[in-house]
Amino acid sequence: xxxxxxxxxxxxxxxARNLTKTYWFHEKEPGLSGSLKALFRGRKKWVQAVQGIxxxxxxxxxxGFIGPNGAGKTTTLKMLSGILCPNAGxxxxxxxxxxxxEKAFLKKIAFVAGQRNRLYWDxxxxxxxxxxxxxxxxxxxxxQAAKKRLVEMADxxxxxxxxxxxxxxxQRKRCELVAALLHDPRVIFLDEPTNALxxxxxxxxxxxxxxxxxxxxxxxxxxxxxxVDIGEVCDRLVIIHGGRIVFNGDLAALRQRFLPVKQIKxxxxxxxxxxxxxxxxxxxxxxxxxxxxxxxxxxxxxxxxLICSRFxxxxxxxxxxxxxxxxxxxxxxKGR
Amino acid sequence: MGRYARLFxxxxxxxxxxxxxxxxxxxxxxxxxxxxxxxLLLFFQAVFLKVDRLGQWTFDxxxxxxxxxxxxxxxxxxxxxxNLSYGLPALIQSGNLDSRIILPIHPLFMASLENIxxxxxxxxxxxxxxxxxxxxxxxxAFTWLQAVMYGLLIANALVFLFAVVLIIATISFWTTRSTGxxxxxxxxxxxxxxxxxxxxGFWKFFFIYVLPLALISQMPSQxxxxxxxxGFLFYALACSVLLAVIAVRFWxxxxxxxxxxxx
Numbered sequence: 001x002x003x004x005x006x007x008x009x010x011x012x013x014x015x016a017r018n019l020t021k022t023y024w025f026h027e028k029e030p031g032l033s034g035s036l037k038a039l040f041r042g043r044k045k046w047v048q049a050v051q052g053i054x055x056x057x058x059x060x061x062x063x064g065f066i067g068p069n070g071a072g073k074t075t076t077l078k079m080l081s082g083i084l085c086p087n088a089g090x091x092x093x094x095x096x097x098x099x100x101x102e103k104a105f106l107k108k109i110a111f112v113a114g115q116r117n118r119l120y121w122d123x124x125x126x127x128x129x130x131x132x133x134x135x136x137x138x139x140x141x142x143x144q145a146a147k148k149r150l151v152e153m154a155d156x157x158x159x160x161x162x163x164x165x166x167x168x169x170x171q172r173k174r175c176e177l178v179a180a181l182l183h184d185p186r187v188i189f190l191d192e193p194t195n196a197l198x199x200x201x202x203x204x205x206x207x208x209x210x211x212x213x214x215x216x217x218x219x220x221x222x223x224x225x226x227x228v229d230i231g232e233v234c235d236r237l238v239i240i241h242g243g244r245i246v247f248n249g250d251l252a253a254l255r256q257r258f259l260p261v262k263q264i265k266x267x268x269x270x271x272x273x274x275x276x277x278x279x280x281x282x283x284x285x286x287x288x289x290x291x292x293x294x295x296x297x298x299x300x301x302x303x304x305x306l307i308c309s310r311f312x313x314x315x316x317x318x319x320x321x322x323x324x325x326x327x328x329x330x331x332x333x334k335g336r
Numbered sequence: 337m338g339r340y341a342r343l344f345x346x347x348x349x350x351x352x353x354x355x356x357x358x359x360x361x362x363x364x365x366x367x368x369x370x371x372x373x374x375x376l377l378l379f380f381q382a383v384f385l386k387v388d389r390l391g392q393w394t395f396d397x398x399x400x401x402x403x404x405x406x407x408x409x410x411x412x413x414x415x416x417x418x419n420l421s422y423g424l425p426a427l428i429q430s431g432n433l434d435s436r437i438i439l440p441i442h443p444l445f446m447a448s449l450e451n452i453x454x455x456x457x458x459x460x461x462x463x464x465x466x467x468x469x470x471x472x473x474x475x476x477a478f479t480w481l482q483a484v485m486y487g488l489l490i491a492n493a494l495v496f497l498f499a500v501v502l503i504i505a506t507i508s509f510w511t512t513r514s515t516g517x518x519x520x521x522x523x524x525x526x527x528x529x530x531x532x533x534x535x536x537g538f539w540k541f542f543f544i545y546v547l548p549l550a551l552i553s554q555m556p557s558q559x560x561x562x563x564x565x566x567g568f569l570f571y572a573l574a575c576s577v578l579l580a581v582i583a584v585r586f587w588x589x590x591x592x593x594x595x596x597x598x599x
Contacts, residue, residue, distance in 0.1 A: 101443075
């Protein structure tokens with residue numbers, strides 16, 4: 001089996017081969033009668049959450065792990081971090097088998113789930129940081145230095161004494177990240193870290209993650225439904241769909257393979273003929289003064305010249321197709 | 337100080353800080369705990385206004401038994417009982433156990449001791465006072481060996497209770513929700529505050545040999561009073577050790593069966 005695609009020559013931190021996870025649940029029809037039926041004659045339904053995937057992560061790499069809901073992202077992350085045991089396949093994280101949950105392994109990883117908060121709700125983050133210091137046996141000097149650096153990076157210096165319940169979701173998440181990174185983990189698993197954050201907090205969090213990845217010592221695997229997270233911070237993308245990996249490579253390769261188009265945004269000077277423009281490409285947006293046309297990458301210059309000659313325009317911009325469009329097209333293809 | 341001792345001290349401190357985070361809640365909790373202890377003593381006194389013996393036990397001996405039972409009960413409720421009986425099923429159901437099992441400490445340590453109920457110390461102190469009072473009424477008539485046996489059997493009772501509570505809590509790995517068995521066990525253990533001589537025939541046999549509640553407070557008290565045979569002593573120790581081994585193995589199987597939740 002060929003090794004998964006990688007852009008890095010750095011040592012491997014995570015290597016998973018033929019990773020498989022199956023789980024089951026009892027199907028339940030709607031209503032009280034459905035509940036009664038499920039109670040006595042519940043039908044087991046098996047789900048293949050992850051189906052024989054291969055995945056590598058190198059030191060210094062920040063990999064975006066994306067897919068639609070239920071694709072198997074979180075299950076994969078939980079297997080890599082040792083929370084779940086795979087049904088088949090092998091995982092090596094820094095020389096450890098994760099599901100054995102050896103102390104040495106657990107001290108080298110961090111798993112942050114965006115929808116969960118493990119900090120003490122009634123107490124300031126500082127108290128949980130101290131708990132981490134004892135649990136991870138961080139020497140006092142190292143703890144102080146790490147805390148100072150991370151608090152600065154996450155911009156939470158002014159909220160360290162505020163109980164968690166009084167903080168916004170974004171502030172809590174940044175506190176959570178600092179707590180998860182105090183022991184300087186080599187491998188960081190982030191599961192939808194910017195989920196439910198406003199634009200400013202999401203940006204702060206992205207900057208924080210990017211800064212962490214830049215030091216070259218950490219391998220970060222990030223899941224997100226927010227394409228800005230992926231496009232702005234990730235070196236490589238792994239796309240999972242229906243429990244299988246459908247793409248593993250960088251953004252340029254992704255565009256080339258799945259949606260080799262550019263978008264031409266046109267601002268018209270006066271009235272324009274919709275049908276005439278639609279003959280030149282896929283019209284993805286159109287209103288009185290503005291339109292966006294999608295054309296194959298090789299034809300961009302020719303089509304742009306035609307638009308300039310045939311229409312009265314005020315401005316024209318050529319853009320890459322947004323990441324969302326590409327991902328949507330992959331999900332749509334696989335869903336068919 | 338060892339890492340786990342430091343961690344335990346820190347967990348005590350954090351629990352106390354969390355309970356003090358809301359001022360009215362803290363003072364009402366203190367008030368409630370004091371009232372609870374006073375009511376328990378009033379009930380106990382009311383019983384002995386009517387009778388002067390319970391089974392073969394005199395008032396002073398029952399006082400010792402009662403204080404011993406509550407000593408064990410408070411240590412249990414301050415430490416592992418609520419964490420395992422109610423906290424663990426909630427963690428399993430919500431999937432929040434994820435963040436506990438990836439900490440580099442023994443998962444059973446976190447599951448058992450994450451929330452130390454420091455408020456129960458308020459009731460624990462009068463309970464200690466009651467024990468000293470009972471010993472005073474008994475004229476401190478025990479040898480050093482009997483005192484050591486008493487301490488050993490209290491530790492043994494805690495091991496036994498820990499094992500039973502752990503087995504019940506571990507079932508939640510399969511049932512996902514709390515089973516209610518913990519409440520049944522809470523009620524059953526309360527039988528241990530009375531001399532088991534009050535039971536006859538089958539139930540006496542049941543509470544000594546099948547579900548040996550006798551080892552919670554009766555056997556330690558008997559040891560201090562010099563009325564425990566060595567046969568019963570070894571039986572009590574063997575029971576707890578065996579049950580603890582079974583409980584820990586069962587916990588490991590349960591933990592392997594943990595399926596977490598989706599994100």
